[in-house]
Amino acid sequence: MVPLSCDALGVRAINHELRALPAGGAARVVQPRGRHNLAVGIAAPVSITVAGNAGYFLGGLSGAADGSGPDIVVEGFVGWSVGENLMGGSIRVCGSASQSAGSSARGGRIVIEGDASLRAGISLKGATLAIAGNAGAMSGFMAQAGLILIGGNAGHGLGDSLYEAVIYVAGSIASLGADAEVQEMTDEDLLAVKELVQEAGFDHVDPTRVTKVGSARQLYHFSTHNHGAY
């Protein structure tokens, strides 16, 4: 385990060190103090622990196109856009996440043990985002592919302008966004939620009692007839 001090090295040097780790290597990033861009662009399957609270874009752009990548654990909370454009690997946040968690992430898995703020999973493109607690308003906005699990309650405008991503909610939904609808759970859905609940360790979520939200597919293409719905 390589200890890396943010105070001593700064973010750029820390990320260089993390990229230099051999596959299977491990590092512990200490004194993060809310710094942005930690563990960004890490392609290799390495283990990274961030000992404290991190800032924006934690773990962003990490992983490879085949879905492999680093396993990152944050022992605290994270700022905006954790795992933005993640390609593979995993990120686990032991605290809460600020806005836009998992935005545009293509692959890999992001687990938030606390709450996620507004616009969680915005423009998701294939990754899996699991939130143990509540998700803020406008979560899943324009999400194209992938899976979002909300273990608590969802805020207003859930899944607005959703494409083919699927959202499962264990708690209540304040309101659905335009073109989002509650859909019937299939056996496939149940299996996917069961697996994710187990992987994420969300003991409080009963996979048989989640609500599925998907796209009603009425707003895929712009039409002036839909003006009132946008």
Added chain:
Amino acid sequence: MCGIVGLLLRDRALEPHLGSMLVSMLQALDERGPDSSGIALYSDDQPVRSRTPGGPGRVLLSLGSDSAVDWGQVCAVLCARPGAEVDCQAFGAGVVLSVPDDWEAETRAVLTAGWPEIRVLAAGRRVRVLKDTGRPTETCTRYGVADWEGYMGVAHTRMATESAVTVLHSHPFVPSRDLCVVHNGSFSNYATIRRRLMAAGVEFDSDNDSEVAARYLARRLAAGDDLDEAIRWVMKEMDGFFTLVISTADELSIVRDAFACKPAVVAVADGYVAVASEYRALAELPGIATATVFEPQPEEVYTWFR
């Protein structure tokens, strides 16, 4: 971008450390607003009463300008007026005057006549304001902000998008006594609101969009709204993206627009409440590890009292 900071101390033992706490917060937000910065300092350590018992109260006037001013000469002229009970101290790039209430109008008239380039950045019983262009960290060092004592500070680091980078365009805006406003974001209908306010006789120091929100707020308060109501009027009337931090002599408020497009984090700790654009700004505060840290919800007004 811009960075905003508010720090309300509720433990008197922390008051000698207000400046150093503020500097740690501003340093962390330096890159969010490298153009210019401003800090409002609230303290009790000010001559608010008359030197003669039963006499009028005193008001602090923070002066600044976008042009070079011979502040020594300004102070000399003001203090030389017959019967003047004027104190004049260098503060930031300008000066702070302490004058009896019944001298305020005359002092302002003398300033306007003699130095039209000077503006009163702030007036109040408790507040004094520093504004300057350049990196906020350098401004803090130049004026020894770390040594300041007081019970509340509200500050702003500016990355200008809407209007020019000058002293007078910098936040905080203090549109009425002890009322201070800093803003991260942009308003889109500010020109309309400003025209309305100007038609009603409100004067402006700059063409800054945030100043419009500040003066609108002051107008609502003057009409009898409490702070919460006045802030709700700003949300209703002013269109745009914002996190606003607003303070009076004994209150600190924060509010975000409906989409929460601009960041904000709050820490409620033993002895203080701190608000900032990012957690980084709170990370060095004493006792932050055990503080309650949360993000303000959109369109909810949070207010803490001294």
